[in-house]
Amino acid sequence: MSVARPPEDARAEAEAEAEAExxxxxxxxxxxxxGAAANAEFFPLKPAPTSALxxxxxxxxxxxxxxxLQDHSEVAFVPMAAVDxxxxxxxxxxxxxxxxxxxxxxxxxxxxVLFAKITPCMENGKVAVARDLAGGRGFGxxxxxxxxxxxxxLPEWVYYFLRQQRFRNAAKRSFTGTAGQQRVPAxxxxxxxxxxxxxxxxxRMVEALGCADSMVRLRRRARALTELMVPALLADxxxxxxxxxxxxxxxxxxxxxxxxxxxxxxxxxxxxxAENEWGVLRLSALKNALYDESDHKTLPETELxxxxxxxxxxxxxxxxxxxxxxxxTPAYVWETRGRILLPDLIFRLRLRADAGVNPxxxxxLLRAPAIRKGLQLLASGTAASMPNISKERLRTLRVMVxxxxxxxxxxxxxxxxxxxxxxxxxxxxxxxxxFEALLARAFGP
Numbered sequence: 001m002s003v004a005r006p007p008e009d010a011r012a013e014a015e016a017e018a019e020a021e022x023x024x025x026x027x028x029x030x031x032x033x034x035g036a037a038a039n040a041e042f043f044p045l046k047p048a049p050t051s052a053l054x055x056x057x058x059x060x061x062x063x064x065x066x067x068x069l070q071d072h073s074e075v076a077f078v079p080m081a082a083v084d085x086x087x088x089x090x091x092x093x094x095x096x097x098x099x100x101x102x103x104x105x106x107x108x109x110x111x112x113v114l115f116a117k118i119t120p121c122m123e124n125g126k127v128a129v130a131r132d133l134a135g136g137r138g139f140g141x142x143x144x145x146x147x148x149x150x151x152x153x154l155p156e157w158v159y160y161f162l163r164q165q166r167f168r169n170a171a172k173r174s175f176t177g178t179a180g181q182q183r184v185p186a187x188x189x190x191x192x193x194x195x196x197x198x199x200x201x202x203x204r205m206v207e208a209l210g211c212a213d214s215m216v217r218l219r220r221r222a223r224a225l226t227e228l229m230v231p232a233l234l235a236d237x238x239x240x241x242x243x244x245x246x247x248x249x250x251x252x253x254x255x256x257x258x259x260x261x262x263x264x265x266x267x268x269x270x271x272x273x274a275e276n277e278w279g280v281l282r283l284s285a286l287k288n289a290l291y292d293e294s295d296h297k298t299l300p301e302t303e304l305x306x307x308x309x310x311x312x313x314x315x316x317x318x319x320x321x322x323x324x325x326x327x328x329t330p331a332y333v334w335e336t337r338g339r340i341l342l343p344d345l346i347f348r349l350r351l352r353a354d355a356g357v358n359p360x361x362x363x364x365l366l367r368a369p370a371i372r373k374g375l376q377l378l379a380s381g382t383a384a385s386m387p388n389i390s391k392e393r394l395r396t397l398r399v400m401v402x403x404x405x406x407x408x409x410x411x412x413x414x415x416x417x418x419x420x421x422x423x424x425x426x427x428x429x430x431x432x433x434x435f436e437a438l439l440a441r442a443f444g445p
Contacts, residue, residue: 048197054190058148063107071099076138085124101139108146117184118143156206212435219428242370254395256355263309263342268297278305289367291331309342321388328375330366360411
């Protein structure tokens with residue numbers, strides 16, 4: 001049973017984390033629904049006046065005639081893919097000669113805010129501040145709205161305003177255009193009401209938001225590094241699965257399995273299930289070799305669940321159909337809340353009791369690049385359809401079978417890494433709540 005920490009302990013921890021990241025932030029008493037929120041030093045006691053976004057920003061400014069660029073001048077180039085929706089930053093730094101981008105691209109300058117206006121990039125949160133541009137200017141996708149802050153607001157203030165889920169929800173309701181090509185009109189951006197506190201408060205709030213945002217990114221990075229430990233451990237203990245330098249015995253999956261299960265994919269409600277309902281996994285529930293039970297649809301009341309297809313803790317799953325890069329993605333089910341069914345696009349591998357194979361070892365092995373390539377080669381399908389791996393072909397996959405004792409040691413280490421990952425997931429969720437709480441405090445109810 002977990003024990004709630006006293007508020008002063010949680011506050012001290014939050015301040016220590018902020019100080020470690022070089023953020024001189026002193027937090028006030030922590031709210032119940034998030035880790036930390038700033039006090040009146042950062043947040044005005046009185047509501048800030050509001051202005052239309054178009055009053056405090058120039059929206060989609062043109063390239064000035066006196067830009068001073070020559071055809072050979074190097075400028076920043078930002079296609080939509082260069083903006084990362086997770087970190088909300090320009091993740092790829094590209095340059096192009098001015099002659100190549102002067103026509104057919106959106107111009108922007110140092111300090112401008114880029115906001116993706118097209119679905120689904122807008123909903124996914126593709127937004128960034130243009131910083132450290134080559135030559136101080138850049139060109140990017142025509143699917144960006146560009147916002148240039150005037151004297152009343154900081155670029156970062158506008159950036160965090162656009163990061164709000166509430167703003168993106170309202171922007172989605174303003175969509176115009178046909179399905180798949182819907183966009184946020186510039187008129188909606190210009191009319192959006194943004195709080196405009198005094199500049200001193202903007203700077204302090206931007207500082208607090210930046211610190212909270214940095215902690216989210218660092219915790220996400222730490223989680224990703226932990227996940228890389230599993231393939232590194234596999235290679236260290238057993239060697240490369242393709243060359244098998246340690247000479248382990250090998251077998252086909254068919255020789256190791258008692259069976260391969262699959263479920264059904266009836267027409268479902270596109271919403272999460274209630275506690276007493278049944279859900280059916282989406283194909284995307286197997287992502288990055290991890291199992292995400294929340295990615296499911298709800299079985300209609302008229303459909304009787306086939307409990308033989310219910311996902312159980314300890315199951316080893318693998319996608320039988322997906323894109324060429326993702327087909328054959330494995331996932332190990334560490335835990336489940338129950339009442340979740342397999343779809344017809346996901347297999348469950350049932351190992352024989354006497355196979356001498358630990359499911360955690362096999363899960364890690366199926367993640368290895370050499371085995372992933374072998375799985376992709378087993379998939380068949382036309383160019384117009386997603387590749388599919390049949391049960392018969394899957395059974396032919398040959399894998400190395402090390403000693404059972406060494407597999408058990410490996411499984412224990414993987415379980416220890418999983419425990420660390422769970423702690424990191426909780427810390428990441430805490431950091432996200434803190435950031436969202438700060439956003440809510442900064443921009444009002």
